[in-house]
Amino acid sequence: MSGRTVYIIPEEELVRRVQEKDKLAFEYLYDRYSKAIYGVVFRIVRSEEVASEVLNDAFLRYWERSEKYDSSKGKLYTWMVNIARNLAIDKTRSKEFSQSGKTDSVESFVYAEAALPMEEMKVDGIGVRELLSKLKPDQAEIVDLMYFQGYTQSEIEEKFNIPLGTVKTRLRAGMILLRKLLNVDK
Template sequence: MCAKDVKAFEYLYDNYSGAINGIILKIVRSEDFAEELLNDCFLKVWDKINDYDAAKGRLFTWMLNIARNLALDKLRSKEYKAKMKTDDVSENVFISDERYASANKPEFIGIKEMVEKLPAEQKKLIDLMYFQGYSQSEISEELQMPLGTVKTRVRAAMISLRQLF
């Protein structure tokens, strides 16, 4: 990938696009936006691959964070808010697409099993943050917990997950 090998990029896309699209789709709940963000994610991976540091984590986790950040940015965008206000109600209903059924579920790539091994308070935070798209401040408000506590527990959960992986 660092040498901009197209075959390596194709391999990466073929093996991870389904899982990453699933996470994006869970956050934005719009197939149109999810497809756009998936493309943006892989373009960013292609452009920023030299920024990836294997010592800090796995490639999939790095790519997942890029996708998650792009999806959260889209949720906060005026374009997204305007589209959601003007779309027909039937278009806002989240419908699972069977062609992505297994690839979109985190349990098929082992993440859910790892999260299940965490203590209950950490599991709840990771679920809200990574599977439902909440920010740390939104989690703080939702759970009526100090922001510092949320950050500390998320960090502890990430350390535990890193050891499990």
């Protein structure tokens, strides 16, 4: 161990302190979430250099707009991932990125995401949310809660008072249909 004392700050307090522009709280936020968010960004941009740049931009955006976070609309991590994902997608659409030859086609991105285990699959911002309307309402709601709002399967089980097996079945059926709609079937 480094001899450094590690404190666990509850999310509500962390949000409040970051909104008050507490630099130590922001460092804690970075330490707590940067690796996971980097992974999401890297899967989109496929470049360590660009992923690091987008990650820095995302954390700057969190600092500047922390007061816009609303815990009633979702979890902090989900809010942060959505900002980072949007910045990464914007980066891939930029002229500078296109000229660098680092762009992947949407099709190759969908195939890469489909190869991930379902629990690790990230919604990618290429119209998946609109496709939810084509699912059965109970499937769409569970997919939305998991991939857009950051709920866990256990939290969904509690929210709807349904067995965990039912949550998993509806999620799997919804994901299979989404893959078909995205032409990801192999």
